[in-house]
Amino acid sequence: xxxxxxxxxxxxxxxxxxERIAPWQVTDRHSEDPFVGLAAPRPDFNGALxxxxxxxxxxxxxxxxxxxxxxxxxxxxxSEELHKAFTTVAMAFDLDGDGPRFMQDLTxxxxxxxxxxxxxxxEIGQLLIxxxxxxxxxxxxDLFIKRAQTKRLCPFCAATALFTLQTNAPAxxxxxxMGIRGKSSxxxxxxxxxxxxxxxxxxxxxxxxxxxxNDFLSSTAADARKLLQSDRFSWLAPTRTSEGGRATTPNxxxxxxxYWAMPRRIRLIFDEPPIAACDICGEKENGAESCTYLAxxxxxxxxxxxxxxxxxxxxxxxxxxxxxxxxxxxIGYRHWLGMVVSNASGKGRKEPARTVARYLRDGEEDxxxxxxxxxxxxxxxxxxxxxxxxxxxxxxxxxxxxxxxITGLVSAADLASIELLAQxxxxxxxxxxxxxxxxxxxxxxxxxxxEAPFYGNVHRLRDALIAGSEVDSILVxxxxxxxxxxxxxxxxxxxxxSFDAADPKRIATAWRDLRQSLHGRKMKETxxxxxxxxxxxxxRARRRKDADPES
Numbered sequence: 001x002x003x004x005x006x007x008x009x010x011x012x013x014x015x016x017x018x019e020r021i022a023p024w025q026v027t028d029r030h031s032e033d034p035f036v037g038l039a040a041p042r043p044d045f046n047g048a049l050x051x052x053x054x055x056x057x058x059x060x061x062x063x064x065x066x067x068x069x070x071x072x073x074x075x076x077x078x079s080e081e082l083h084k085a086f087t088t089v090a091m092a093f094d095l096d097g098d099g100p101r102f103m104q105d106l107t108x109x110x111x112x113x114x115x116x117x118x119x120x121x122x123e124i125g126q127l128l129i130x131x132x133x134x135x136x137x138x139x140x141x142d143l144f145i146k147r148a149q150t151k152r153l154c155p156f157c158a159a160t161a162l163f164t165l166q167t168n169a170p171a172x173x174x175x176x177x178m179g180i181r182g183k184s185s186x187x188x189x190x191x192x193x194x195x196x197x198x199x200x201x202x203x204x205x206x207x208x209x210x211x212x213x214n215d216f217l218s219s220t221a222a223d224a225r226k227l228l229q230s231d232r233f234s235w236l237a238p239t240r241t242s243e244g245g246r247a248t249t250p251n252x253x254x255x256x257x258x259y260w261a262m263p264r265r266i267r268l269i270f271d272e273p274p275i276a277a278c279d280i281c282g283e284k285e286n287g288a289e290s291c292t293y294l295a296x297x298x299x300x301x302x303x304x305x306x307x308x309x310x311x312x313x314x315x316x317x318x319x320x321x322x323x324x325x326x327x328x329x330x331i332g333y334r335h336w337l338g339m340v341v342s343n344a345s346g347k348g349r350k351e352p353a354r355t356v357a358r359y360l361r362d363g364e365e366d367x368x369x370x371x372x373x374x375x376x377x378x379x380x381x382x383x384x385x386x387x388x389x390x391x392x393x394x395x396x397x398x399x400x401x402x403x404x405x406i407t408g409l410v411s412a413a414d415l416a417s418i419e420l421l422a423q424x425x426x427x428x429x430x431x432x433x434x435x436x437x438x439x440x441x442x443x444x445x446x447x448x449x450x451e452a453p454f455y456g457n458v459h460r461l462r463d464a465l466i467a468g469s470e471v472d473s474i475l476v477x478x479x480x481x482x483x484x485x486x487x488x489x490x491x492x493x494x495x496x497x498s499f500d501a502a503d504p505k506r507i508a509t510a511w512r513d514l515r516q517s518l519h520g521r522k523m524k525e526t527x528x529x530x531x532x533x534x535x536x537x538x539x540r541a542r543r544r545k546d547a548d549p550e551s
Contacts, residue, residue, distance in 0.1 A: 001155050003102055004056075004090040008156040009049055010039040010281075011202060020156070023056050024083040027076040027203050035202035040160065041281045044129065044384055047194060047372045048164035051310065053206045054196075055259030058309075059232070060085040062213040066362050069212055076203045092233040095159050096270050100236045102159065103166050105265040107238050108294055121269060121292035125150030125279075127161040129168060129191070129374055130381040152291065154278035158268060161280075168192060169263045170376045177242060177263035177299045180306045181323040191374030191381070193324045193331075194310050195339050195352065197359045198368040198388060208367075209355040211309055217255050232256045234300065239265055242301030249304035258308050265299040309354045312338050316348040324350065326373040329440065331387035333454045334417075334447050337410050339371060340391065341403040356391070363393045390455050398465045405461055405471060405528065409478055412526045413450060416482040417443040419517040420489060427494040427510035430503075446489055453481045475527050483518045490514055 001008070007020045013033045021028065026035060038046040061082070063069040093102050100106055125131055128150060153161065168191045169179030181192030197208040230237035232254035239262070240248055269292045277284045305321055307313060313321045324338060337343035338350025340360070351357070356369065372386040394402050421442045457478050464471050494507045517523070524530070 001095040001159070002090055003093040003095055003159055004086050008159065009053075010041075010156075011035045012037050012039040014201075022083075023053055024086045025079050026053060026206060027082065028079050030076050030201070030203060036200070037202055037205075041157075043372070043386055044164055044168075044374070045157075045160045047386070048160060048167055050196065050205065051167055051194065051259065052163055053202075054209045054310070055256075056086060056089075057206055057210045058216060058259060059256045060089060062210060062216055064213055066212060069207070069210070070362075070364075073204060073207050076207070089233070092229070092236055095155055096268070100233075101268070102235065103162050103260075103262050104235055104267050105239050105262075105296070105299075106235055108265055108267040108296055111296065112294055122295055123151060124153050124158065124161075124268075124291055124293060127153075127158075127165050127266075127293065129165060129170065130384075150279045152276050152279050154281060154283045155270070156283065157278055157280045162266065162268065165266075166262055166264060167259075168374060169261075170374065170379065170381075176295075176297050177301050179263050180258055180261045180302045181308050181311050182263075191325060191376045192308070192311050193326050193339075193371060193373040195312055195356055196310060196370045197356060197363070197391060198370040200367075205370075208359060208363075209310060211355060211358060215354075215358070216309065233260055234262050240300050241265070242298050246301065247303035248300050249302075250306055251304075258306065261300070261302060263299050263302060265296045267294045269293055307354070312350060312352050312356075314338070314348055314350050326375040326383075326385035328375055328382065329444050329447075331371045331385050331389075332447055333389060333451050334410065334414065335371070336389075337407060340369060340389075341406050343407055359391070360394065360399065361396060366393055367391045390458070392458060392462050394462055395466060398462075402462060402465055405465075405475070406458065408475070408526055408528045409454065409457065409461075412479065412523060413447070413454070413482055415523060415526055416486050416518060417446045419514060420446055420486045423510040423514040423517075424490060424493050426513070427490070427507040430506075442489065442493065446485060449485050449489070450481060453478075457481075472529060475529050479523065479527060479529070486514065486518060 004024070005022060007022045007025070009021050009023060010018065011021055011026075012018055012035065013029075014036050015033045017033070018039050021035070028035070038049050040046045040049055061077070063072065092100065094100065095102050131150075167179060169177065169182050170191045179192070196205065199205040199208050231252075234240065234253070234257065240246070240252070242248075271291050305319075307321050308323065312324045314324060315321050338352065340352055340356065342349055342351045352360075359367075368388045369391040370386075370388050372384070375382045375385050421439060424442050425439065457474055460474050461471055464474060490511065494510070
């Protein structure tokens with residue numbers, strides 16, 4: 001099976017028809033019935049497959065300038081043109097056979113030949129990131145995700161599972177290396193957060209996240225002209241292992257390896273054509289079936305200033321980059337800073353993925369941001385996080401002030417959510433009392449309830465800047481929304497009887513402190529509003545309430 005030539009990627013057309021295509025067919029019948037999305041049986045597979053397609057395009061078809069980028073976005077190349085370009089690297093994308101295999105260690109079988117390989121083989125289901133680890137199995141802790149749920153994979157799903165693991169590659173213990181985006185001196189251990197500009201067709205989504213050639217190559221110190229094909233696709237040669245503490249930096253690889261990094265040493269073992277169906281997609285007619293795989297630790301150890309084009313980063317004061325990772329509670333507008341606009345603090349700054357930053361600079365219409373990744377903890381997948389949110393195009397001359405105001409909106413919401421949680425705790429628990437349980441649902445609820453109004457105000461803010469209108473009224477309205485939701489949630493949680501021994505005096509004191517904080521000078525400074533404007537707003541609101549007590 002060859003992952004360039006064969007049809008293995010599940011996709012959905014605009015008409016709703018489902019198909020499997022080879023990568024070069026992504027523009028097939030684009031003007032009549034285009035593909036609008038991937039249709040894999042798992043969301044993490046969709047996340048991996050879109051990165052696979054983007055990586056192939058970046059590797060073989062990178063535009064020379066922004067004019068070519070915009071031109072092919074509007075008028076996609078034909079399937080024949082893509083086939084010709086992709087075929088130049090097809091020899092690196094064989095999934096099986098005796099020679100080099102896609103994302104698989106070249107020499108692993110020979111190294112393990114004298115060690116009873118059968119005993120070293122792993123069940124194919126262990127390729128899935130959420131599968132219980134060795135320790136969980138030994139201690140019978142696989143309570144929620146049970147062992148041996150996936151015993152059979154068709155080659156399509158085996159290829160996707162393999163790429164999903166290699167491109168995310170979270171901490172694996174026992175010398176199992178993390179991927180390029182999984183480890184840095186700043187943040188480590190989690191699955192990377194991927195953020196993509198989401199187009200209206202599958203081709204648009206892929207091409208919107210391909211960088212111009214010189215822009216892409218500028219991200220590395222390595223001279224691509226002097227490197228071999230095996231420096232681009234590391235599985236074409238013996239693995240550059242981390243034995244003896246050897247690290248692999250951007251100087252040691254072709255720049256394309258950010259898409260094709262292979263941190264884990266794995267070799268799939270294929271059986272004869274099976275009768276049973278694939279445990280993931282249900283497919284029965286795909287020929288060979290992958291049942292097990294060999295693995296060995298101390299694969300490639302990626303160190304240094306790696307920066308993946310599809311991931312937002314935190315940059316420390318000394319310039320060290322660390323990929324951002326998903327956190328509990330989902331992905332929402334509270335993560336806007338860093339995912340969409342840069343945000344600086346005393347410790348460093350968060351900056352968007354390079355492809356997102358480029359679109360905000362050169363894009364010509366409002367689209368969506370697609371963010372996803374595994375929330376990991378101690379080598380365990382807690383959840384798969386995925387979300388879409390508006391991505392607003394803003395003319396270059398307004399980006400600076402626009403970003404400043406957006407930072408104020410999100411920071412004000414963060415300030416309100418922190419104060420809300422603090423005062424809810426104060427209302428419900430005695431000073432010094434041990435607070436048991438997780439109260440994070442308070443802030444999650446606040447962020448969720450204010451998300452739709454946030455996007456509405458962001459649209460209004462952008463449009464006001466372009467029209468040359470004043471924006472203070474938008475900032476004042478956002479403040480009103482934050483106050484209203486915080487007060488409502490406080491009232492609901494402190495007076496609904498869900499907590500025992502509620503003290504009216506504590507509740508009254510916490511309510512007063514919440515009000516003072518929400519209307520205080522720090523909130524004004526965060527929003528960038530004169531304190532008098534908020535005071536005037538508060539007086540007008542009180543007068544309206546006095547005139548109509550039921551309002």
